[in-house]
Amino acid sequence: MRVHVADHPLITHKITVLRDERTPSPMFRALTEELVTLLAYEATRNVRVEKVTVRTPVSEASGLAISKPRPLVVPILRAGLGMLEGMVKLVPTAEVGFLGMVRNEETLQPAIYAERLPDDLSNRQCFVLDPMLATGGSLLAAINYLFDRGAVDVTAVCLLGAPEGLAAIEKATAGREVTIVLGALDEKLNDVGYIVPGLGDAGDRLYGTVG
Numbered sequence: 232m233r234v235h236v237a238d239h240p241l242i243t244h245k246i247t248v249l250r251d252e253r254t255p256s257p258m259f260r261a262l263t264e265e266l267v268t269l270l271a272y273e274a275t276r277n278v279r280v281e282k283v284t285v286r287t288p289v290s291e292a293s294g295l296a297i298s299k300p301r302p303l304v305v306p307i308l309r310a311g312l313g314m315l316e317g318m319v320k321l322v323p324t325a326e327v328g329f330l331g332m333v334r335n336e337e338t339l340q341p342a343i344y345a346e347r348l349p350d351d352l353s354n355r356q357c358f359v360l361d362p363m364l365a366t367g368g369s370l371l372a373a374i375n376y377l378f379d380r381g382a383v384d385v386t387a388v389c390l391l392g393a394p395e396g397l398a399a400i401e402k403a404t405a406g407r408e409v410t411i412v413l414g415a416l417d418e419k420l421n422d423v424g425y426i427v428p429g430l431g432d433a434g435d436r437l438y439g440t441v442g
């Protein structure tokens with residue numbers, strides 16, 4: 232598994248504002264979108280491309296084009312939806328599929344409650360969007376779901392991750408093509424499975440369902 236933790240002052244600055252409990256939902260949404268565009272730059276480093284030639288007004292130029300089948304971007308509802316615009320801004324030709332998942336706050340087990348993906352994911356490069364990688368249960372379930380459908384490699388873009396969740400995914404996906412790109416790697420999980428220091432419940436903060 233390849234893990235990339237962002238190391239850029241602009242990204243850390245924006246994450247610091249996200250963490251602040253006083254940041255209201257409209258600003259939280261705007262910052263999330265900006266952060267994803269910055270993280271997507273790293274996440275797409277291995278996007279599959281092919282050589283192409285174009286004619287400039289002066290001569291021929293060789294370059295690259297994103298290969299077919301197009302990359303598939305999969306936001307994990309609800310909180311991952313807040314990351315979609317930021318991602319497709321960078322990869323406008325990507326196809327988008329959806330997975331709805333919710334973590335049971337007592338057992339911390341994830342459940343899939345909605346799915347709208349292409350039937351056949353063979354040979355597909357997938358980019359999963361979910362702001363929070365806590366126990367890793369939700370992301371692991373999403374990754375397994377995509378591999379079971381035929382995906383060949385999965386890159387997850389998360390704003391924050393916990394070491395416990397990262398280790399769990401690494402162990403469970405050994406031998407698979409998995410990349411995780413994080414805005415920050417936090418300290419730990421607390422005893423109710425929240426990331427510390429974290430930013431609270433990302434879905435609630437994005438959509439204003441508390442506070």
Ligand SMILES: O=P(O)(O)OC[C@H]1O[C@H](OP(=O)(O)OP(=O)(O)O)[C@H](O)[C@@H]1O
Pocket residue numbers: 307308309310311332333334335339341361362363364365366367368369370396424432433434435
């Ligand atoms: O790593 P885990 O321990 O599985 O926790 C992370 C999951 O929890 C949050 O979703 P949540 O279940 O709160 O759903 P929501 O997006 O609808 O708020 C988050 O967006 C992840 O999907």
Ligand SMILES: O=c1cc[nH]c(=O)[nH]1
Pocket residue numbers: 363365424425426427429430431432433434
């Ligand atoms: O800290 C956490 C953990 C899971 N889900 C969240 O939204 N935040």
Ligand SMILES: [Mg+2]
Pocket residue numbers: 310432433434435
């Ligand atoms: Mg939530």
